[in-house]
Amino acid sequence: xxxxxxxxxxxxxxxxxxxxxxxxxxxxxxxxxxxxxxxxxxxxxxxxxxxxxxxxxxxxxxxxxxxxxxxxxxxxxxxxxxxxxxxxxxxxxxxxxxxxxxxxxxxxxxxxxxxxxxxxxxxxxxxxxxxxxxxxxxxxxxxxxxxxxxxxxxxxxxxxxxxxxxxxxxxxxxxxxxxxxxxxxxxxxxxxxxxxxxxxxxxxxxxxxxxxxxxxxxxxxxxxxxxxxxxxxxxxxxxxxxxxxxxxxx
Amino acid sequence: xxxxxxxxxxxxxxxxxxxxxxxxxxxxxxxxxxxxxxxxxxxxxxxxxxxxxxxxxxxxxxxxxxxxxxxxxxxxxxxxxxxxxxxxxxxxxxxxxxxxxxxxxxxxxxxxxxxxxxxxxxxxxxxxxxxxxxxxxxxxxxxxxxxxxxxxxxxxxxxxxxxxxxxxxxxxxxxxxxxxxxxxxxxxxxxxxxxxxxxxxxxxxxxxxxxxxxxxxxxxxxxxxxxxxxx
Numbered sequence: 001x002x003x004x005x006x007x008x009x010x011x012x013x014x015x016x017x018x019x020x021x022x023x024x025x026x027x028x029x030x031x032x033x034x035x036x037x038x039x040x041x042x043x044x045x046x047x048x049x050x051x052x053x054x055x056x057x058x059x060x061x062x063x064x065x066x067x068x069x070x071x072x073x074x075x076x077x078x079x080x081x082x083x084x085x086x087x088x089x090x091x092x093x094x095x096x097x098x099x100x101x102x103x104x105x106x107x108x109x110x111x112x113x114x115x116x117x118x119x120x121x122x123x124x125x126x127x128x129x130x131x132x133x134x135x136x137x138x139x140x141x142x143x144x145x146x147x148x149x150x151x152x153x154x155x156x157x158x159x160x161x162x163x164x165x166x167x168x169x170x171x172x173x174x175x176x177x178x179x180x181x182x183x184x185x186x187x188x189x190x191x192x193x194x195x196x197x198x199x200x201x202x203x204x205x206x207x208x209x210x211x212x213x214x215x216x217x218x219x220x221x222x223x224x225x226x227x228x229x230x231x232x233x234x235x236x237x238x239x240x241x242x243x244x245x246x247x248x249x250x
Numbered sequence: 251x252x253x254x255x256x257x258x259x260x261x262x263x264x265x266x267x268x269x270x271x272x273x274x275x276x277x278x279x280x281x282x283x284x285x286x287x288x289x290x291x292x293x294x295x296x297x298x299x300x301x302x303x304x305x306x307x308x309x310x311x312x313x314x315x316x317x318x319x320x321x322x323x324x325x326x327x328x329x330x331x332x333x334x335x336x337x338x339x340x341x342x343x344x345x346x347x348x349x350x351x352x353x354x355x356x357x358x359x360x361x362x363x364x365x366x367x368x369x370x371x372x373x374x375x376x377x378x379x380x381x382x383x384x385x386x387x388x389x390x391x392x393x394x395x396x397x398x399x400x401x402x403x404x405x406x407x408x409x410x411x412x413x414x415x416x417x418x419x420x421x422x423x424x425x426x427x428x429x430x431x432x433x434x435x436x437x438x439x440x441x442x443x444x445x446x447x448x449x450x451x452x453x454x455x456x457x458x459x460x461x462x463x464x465x466x467x468x469x470x471x472x473x474x475x476x477x478x479x480x481x
Contacts, residue, residue: 027334180355187354209354213333227308227333234310238266245267 002064003028003164003196004049009058011044011220018044019055020220028163031190031197033211033228035204035243041220043168046200050085050166051075062164081111084157088169090149094141094156100127101137104156111160126155130185147178151185158189165190167199171206183209204247208232216240252320253422253453254283254306259315261301274477275301276312281455281472283422288444288454290468297474299457303424305329306455307346308336319343319422341369345420347428351411353400359385360395363413370418377417384413388439405431416443423447425456429463441466 004026011019018041026032034042047053049060051067059066067075079085087093094103104123105113113119124134130151141149150170157165170186171179187210190197201207207214207228214231216224216239224237235241261276275298283289291299304310306317308328318325321343328339340346345366354362360381367377385395388409394402399410408431415423425444429437437460444454444467458464464471 030334184354184356212337226311227336229309230311233304234263236264236311241266 001027003030003062004198005061006045006049007059007061009045009048009055009060011041011048011053011055013044017041017220019048019058022058022217022220022222024215024222024225026164026196026198028196029194030213031195031199031211033199033201033207033214034217035201035207035214036217037202037243040217042200042202042217044220045217046166046168046198049198050083051079052085080107081160082163084160084162084165086153086157086165086167086170088172090141090146090153093153094149096142097140099138100132100141100144100152103141103152104159107156107160122159123155126159127152129189130155131181145178147174147182150174150178150182154182154185154189158193158195161193163194163196165195165197167197169201170199171203172201186210204232204243216243251285252282253285254281254317254319254455255325256281256306256317257315259302259305259317260313261298261305261310262313276305276315277477279315279474281306283453283455285421285451285453286448287469288448288456288467289470289472290464291455291457291472291474292464293474294476297476299474300426302474303346303426303455303457307344307424308339309346341366343421345415345418345423347412347415347423347425349408349427349430351399351407351414353398353402353407355398355400357398358396359390359399359402359410362399363410363417366414366418381413381417384417385410388413389436405433405436408432409436412440412443416447419450420447420452422453422455425454425458427457427459429458429460437463 002025006022006024009019009022022045034045036042048055059068101120101123104126105119108119108122124137127134127137132148132151141152144152171182183206199210211228214228215222218239224231224240231240232244235244257280259276259279263273263275265271279302281289291302293299301310305312312329315329317328319328319339321339326335326339328336360378363381363385364377367380368374382395390406390409399407412428429440441463448454
């Protein structure tokens with residue numbers, strides 16, 4: 001039932017070991033959070049898992065097969081159809097001079113959709129699913145607020161029905177009230193669609209809300225892993241205890 | 251029939267941020283719970299009652315010992331179970347009532363209470379109907395059901411929490427002070443819910459500071475004492 005597996009990943013940038021022997025696995029329908037401070041290697045790990053960067057050593061297996069063995073075209077196809085990637089900054093994924101409906105429709109067409117009317121209908125449905133008024137189908141995302149742009153990115157990512165989604169700080173840089181709405185949306189959609197997800201966050205509250213399991217990274221290594229509530233309520237490693245105790249209570 | 255059988259439990263907290271201070275809390279703790287019975291954990295504060303309860307739920311990891319729970323007809327050791335097995339145990343077999351509700355922004359009271367049923371695959375209308383009935387029984391007014399409980403009073407949140415815990419027919423139910431901060435009428439409702447759970451064959455393990463509640467539901471008492479630091 002393992003969907004994604006990383007074996008002994010290494011990656012060095014200059015003198016920094018961004019990944020220093022990282023292994024992990026993800027099951028179907030499972031949400032895994034990678035937590036740690038900036039510079040811990042968590043974003044590098046996400047990029048390597050998602051096939052966006054190659055490791056110096058080690059391998060990533062998807063459905064039991066190494067992704068390094070895929071040709072560039074096959075990898076792209078996989079990333080566009082069965083995977084999704086949600087960036088912290090939606091501008092990295094959206095085309096701001098293409099309408100909201102166009103941003104969603106593009107993904108569908110890249111996945112083989114050809115019926116214009118059907119694509120428009122699906123795009124409208126997805127706008128509704130992420131709580132954007134379908135009347136804004138022809139509006140440009142450059143005129144959207146940050147939270148709305150992020151919701152549009154989520155719609156454009158999920159429209160092709162991926163089974164695995166990578167998320168890089170999906171609520172970073174948003175106001176707290178906007179964050180809550182996005183988190184609730186992601187929580188609902190992930191469960192409803194039965195997605196597996198790897199989520200990078202420095203926010204322990206986000207991990208608590210969304211993740212089944214957590215890995216804690218520090219200096220390129222996984223220092224602790226377990227069920228989310230185990231790791232956060234009974235942290236064993238010094239660094240995890242520091243992370244958990246540094247959260248201000250509300 | 252034995253529903254939960256724990257023995258040899260050891261737990262020491264190591265506080266790295268306090269210079270590696272070691273806090274031994276459980277030393278060889280053991281407990282057996284039978285179907286249809288309630289075991290009350292007693293002892294002074296700091297004796298490890300909550301720690302034991304959390305260990306039984308797989309929330310705190312024990313350093314040694316085993317915790318066998320009857321699950322899908324066999325006995326599973328939650329102290330050694332894989333993460334997905336622990337989640338399956340919590341979905342189907344082990345219920346846990348904490349003292350505080352973890353409210354989520356934007357999620358309605360009704361959906362919070364119905365969630366354990368939905369996770370078990372029950373249809374939404376039936377799950378919501380059960381949730382609404384239980385909320386009403388615990389005197390959470392129907393006009394509050396559609397609201398997220400974030401802004402509710404402490405007592406209201408605790409009753410939402412109790413409704414969420416009792417909405418499923420758990421074979422094993424762990425309860426940490428379920429009647430704290432309840433008025434007598436609601437306390438009596440919770441006593442009735444616990445007695446109904448026992449009557450259908452559930453094993454209950456709980457911490458009840460209120461001796462009235464303890465006398466009303468407990469069939470056995472397990473006394474814990476603080477671990478003495480050995481020299």
